[in-house]
Amino acid sequence: MAKLSAWRQYKALLAKDVRQELRTREMLVSMGVYAVLVLTVYGAALAQVGDRLQVVSFAAGLLWALIVFTSLLGLNRSFGRETETGCLDGILLAPVDRAVVFLAKATTNLLFLLIVEVVVVPLFFLFFLSGAELAPTTPLIALPLLVGTVGVAGMGTLLSTMTINTRGKDVLLAILFIPVVFPLLYACVSATGVAFMGVEGTFGTFWTSCGIAFGYDIVMIAAAWGLYEFVVSA
Amino acid sequence: MTAEGGLRGGAVLAVEVDGLVKQFGNRRALDGASFSLEQGAFLSIFGPNGAGKTTLLRILATLSRPTRGTVRLLGVDALEEPERLRSQIGLISHKSMLYGDLTAYENLAFFSSLYDGAPNRARIDELLRIVELDHRRNDCVRTFSRGMQQRLSIARALVNDPALVLLDEPYSGLDPHAVELFDELIGRVRTERPDRTFVMVSHDLEKGFRMCSHALILARGQVVVMAEKNRVRRDAFRDLYLATVGMGVA
C-alpha cells in the first residue's frame, strides 16, 4: 500500500509541474530563447573562421557548453515556483517521502531539458554543421546526450534546492554546479565528439566514456537521493 | 490506534510539549518550553520577535526537530513517528502555499492527492463551498485577491481533514473585511468539527485574543504564561503582554 501511494504521489508531483508548464510555457520558452541566444554568440565567435575551420571537431564541446548554460537557467526557475509562495512547506507537510520529492523534481527538470535539447540540437546542426560532412555515426550522440542530461538534472535538482533561497542564487548555482558536473561533462563531450567524427577504431573510447558518464550518474544521483532529505527540510 | 481516525477524540491531549529546546551553536530559539493543550481548544501564541514562536510552530508541524525535549501530538510522539502525524496536521501560513498558475480546484486536487493518492472530489467540493470560492474553482489562483487566496489556503489546509490546524500569522496582508471573512470561516470550521484543535501564532493581540480559548506568551524561548482566556481579563492580559515585551526581551 505504501509503495502504491509513493508512486501516486510521484505522479501527482510530476503532473502538477507539467500542468503548470503547459499553462505558462515559461520555463520552456525562456530556456529555448536563451539557447538560441547562445547559438547566436557562437555565430559571432565562429563567423570569422567559416570554412577554414572544421567545426565538427569541436562541435561536441560547443553543444555541451550550450546544454550546461541552458540548464543553469532552467534549474532555478524550476524550484523557484515551490518557494515563492511557500508551496514546498505544503508538500513537506504531507506524508510524502522526501526522496519522492527529489525524484519528481529531477524528472521534471530532465523532461524539460530534453524537450529543449530536441529543439536546440537540430538548430545547432542547422547553424554550424550545414556544410559539414557528417559521419554516419552521428545519431549515436543521442546516447551521451541522454546520459549526460540525466546527470545534469539530478545534480542540478540537489544544488538548486540549496541555492534557491540565497541572494544571488543564479551565480551561486553556477559556482557549485559546474565543478560538480565537470567529470560528467568531460566524459560526455568525449563520447559526443567520437560520434561526430566517426573515425574507425575510436569507438572503444565512445563506450568507455558513455560507461563513465553512466557510472557518474549512478554514484552521484544515489548520493543526491540520500542527501536530499537533509537539504529540503532545512 | 489503527487508522488515523483513531488519533482523535477521547481524552488524549492534542498537544503535549515538555522541555523543548531548539539550539544551534550558541543560539537558543527555544529554551525549555512546556505546555499542554486539550483537543478542541484554540491556542493563541503571542510573543515578541525572536521569542521562538515560529520555531515552535514548525516543530509542532513536524517540519523541524528540536534539539531536546518531547513533543506529543494526539498521543503520538512527534519525534519518533512524524510521518504518522502528518496526515492529521494542517498549516495555514502568511504565505498562501498555493500555485499561482493552477486553478483553485487543481491546487486542492494536488494537495489532496499527496494525502490520499487521488483527489478526494467530494471533500474538495465541500471545502470550496465552505470557503465560498466555488464560483471561482476554475480560475487561476494568480487572479485571486489576497483575501481570497487566504480563504483558499484554509481549504488547502483542511483538505486532509486534520485534527490539528496550525496558523502562522494568517492575518498579515489582509484588509479588515478579509479578516472578518477569515475569522468567520475559522469559526464555521470550528463548529463543523468541535474536536479539531487550533494553534495560532500572531502578532495581533486583538485578533488573536478574540479567537482563542487559551492564550500563551512566549518570550526568549520560554513559556512565560499560559492561561485560559476566561480566567483573564483582556485588558489585563494586554498589560501583561506589553510588560513582557517591554522589558528588553525583544
Place this chain on the structure above:
Amino acid sequence: MEAHNKALADKLALPLLAVGALLVIACIVMTFTTAPLVQGAALSDGASAVIGGTVVTTKLLLSQKIFYLHVPVAVASMVAMFFTALYGVRFLMTRESRFDLRSRVATTVALVFVLATMVSGIFWTRFEWGVWWVWEPRLTTYFILMLLVIGYFILRNAIEDSERRATFAAVFGIVAFIDAPISFMVTRLVPSSIHPVVFRTDSGLPPNMLAPFLCGLFGMLMVAFALYRLTLAVYEQAEVVEELKEQLEEQDAHWSVVAAERAMRGLEVIADDADADAERIFAEDPEDTGVIPEHASRPETDPATAAARAAAIPAPPSGSSRTER
C-alpha cells in the same frame, strides 16, 4: 575520553608543526642533494648532449624535484577533504554544531593545500613541458577540487541561518569529496586526443628517492594536522567569546520572565476575586458564600491598575543570585 584526546591533540599541535616543518625542510635539502636525477622526456630532435663525460639523450629533470613537495601537499589536501566529508556526515547524523566547525576547519586546511598543489603543479608543468597549463589529469582534477573548495566557502557565506548553513555545507562537502576522485578517474580513463596522459613514476621508487619523499609526505601531513588543530582552537575560542556575550544578554531577559510570572500571579488572584465576588452576589444563602476563606477580606481593586502595579517591577538586582543557566 574525548576531552583527554582533545587536550592531548592541542598540546601536540605546536610541536607537531615544528617537527613537520623540519621534516619538510629536510625533504627539500635531500631533494637537492641525495635524490637521484630522473630521466624525463627525450631531448628534441634526437639530439644528445655530453654532460660530465656521459652522453645524455633525455632531459635531466631538475623540475622533477618539485614532485617531492607536490605530491605530499596533494595527498595532504585529499586527507583534509576526507575529514571535511567525515565531519559533514557526523554533523548530519547528530546535528551538533561542533562537527560543522570541524568540517569547516578541515576545508580551510584543504584550501591551503589545494592552492599549494595548484601552484606547485603549474610550476612543474612549466619546467617540464614549457607551458604554464595543460589539461592533464592531475592539474585538471586539482583545479576542479579548488573550485569545489572555493564554492564551499561561497555557499557558506550566502546562507544566513546557521543550522541551514551547516546542513548545506555538510551536504556539499560530501558531494565534493565524492566528486574529486571521479574527476581524477575521468581525466585518466577518457583518452584525450590532444594531450597524452603522462604517467609519472609514482610507485616503485628507488631507495634514495624514497627517503626525501617520505620525509616530505609525513612532514606535510604533520603540518596539515597541526594547522587543523591550531585553527580549530582559534575558532573554538571565538565561539566561547560569543557565548559569553549571549549569556550577558540573557541575564537581562531572565528578569523580565520572572517579572511577567509575578504579574500573572497577580492577575489570577484578581480573577479568583472576581469569581468569589460573583458567587457571593448570586449565592442563595447570603451566609453561604462558598468562598475560599483567605480571599474573603481582600479589598476590591480595579484589575487594570492591579496589573499595572504588578507590572511595574523594580529594576533587576545587580548581584547575580540567579540559578546557573
